[in-house]
Amino acid sequence: MSSPDTMARSYAQLCGIATALDVVGDRWTLLVLRDLLLGPLRFGDLAEGLPGIGTNTLTARLKHLEALDVVHRRLLPLPDRGTVYELTDYGRELEPILMALGRWGTRSMGRLPRDVASRSRWLVAAMLAFHDDSQRIAQPTTWELRLSDGPFTVRAEDSTLTVAAGAPDHADLILTTDDETLHQLLTHRLTPAEAVTTGAVTLDGDISGLSRLIGLFTFPALEASAT
Amino acid sequence: MSSPDTMARSYAQLCGIATALDVVGDRWTLLVLRDLLLGPLRFGDLAEGLPGIGTNTLTARLKHLEALDVVHRRLLPLPDRGTVYELTDYGRELEPILMALGRWGTRSMGRLPRDVASRSRWLVAAMLAFHDDSQRIAQPTTWELRLSDGPFTVRAEDSTLTVAAGAPDHADLILTTDDETLHQLLTHRLTPAEAVTTGAVTLDGDISGLSRLIGLFTFPALEASAT
């Protein structure tokens, strides 16, 4: 019984890249891992974040990833009584690769179809991708972003940025907004002052903290479609 | 019907990673790009390096990649009268991502099936992936590797390593060997002296050059399969 069907369609090449694709190359797989980068998720939350995936396909991907030690299935303690999926150490090593792939793919986003799905968690992941780690921040700062997917924690310390789903215990600044406004702020098409004045952003804390947050990133301007 | 609708199965997500996968996420696509990393290839050479791919699938992938400016189709000058496919600048930006993915996947190579295909070009690509760029080499050196796929050029200058298919104009050392022997050398399961003595490697130049070549890399030992 050489491993179940998890290797059914292996490329069978003596090559690290081909082997990596045997593990994470199937359709949807890398998007599952992308969504798990911000923290553990339940089956239903994963499915909700992957519009178009069938529950059977999601089940198959999770089983495959679990068998290959990329994802771990964990039972939550009593109050919740649920199951969550989270990255293993091996799976977490994909983070810089996924971020680099996301930066690369951003250039092609102008070609996206008209009816595009959007999730604030993807925008938050993009913040991780476009964080400018050549900057060192003077003192550690925590932001809470309240977006449509729920609260997220962004923390800057020295030159590292950590991002996770969920609210922090303490935030230096809480901001409530929508994806489009946040993206406009990050691409400098909207100033913090404008955003607050129009009510597109609601702050609990000082507006300078919003400016400092935005300054941590270097988002590219999106190009229009060419084809 | 079915005109080149290259976005037929787009994830349609406002996300750089999802967009990248719209471009290079289809089966075989990243392996096509891997093989093009070492230099332009003809259709037939690509097909030969991707055992199992159908010629129709390869055609579809190349058309897709060409339409999205990842690969460029170029006609060779007269003596050859052929067509080659080569990476565009945009496509070449995938190199560090593919190398990182290959390093990541190497850990899972113990699970590969029994009948694995092997190509020396993949081993040469792995040399690029496992090059230790913390080293600076005293004086620029060029090696010619004569392997089953043909000759390859490896050049070290300062702390950069370049690798390409084809023989160099001048090589400081020419070595002829097989994939298995080269891999054993790179993983220190075989010493240069042993390899030369047994005839597994033939040198045209000084053996110290082989030691210096091997010293440029930090290949991991392959783990045995667990499940």
Place this chain on the structure above:
DNA sequence: CGGTATCCGCAAAGATACTG
């Protein structure tokens, strides 16, 4: 030889209904 086009069988993926 360097592709392209077509048919065919299979396995994966999408959709949805259903169950613990």
Place this chain on the structure above:
DNA sequence: CAGTATCTTTGCGGATACCG
């Protein structure tokens, strides 16, 4: 909520026939 079962659709691999 967390999946499983079932059915349909689509993509893929393989073979082959065709064109420059």
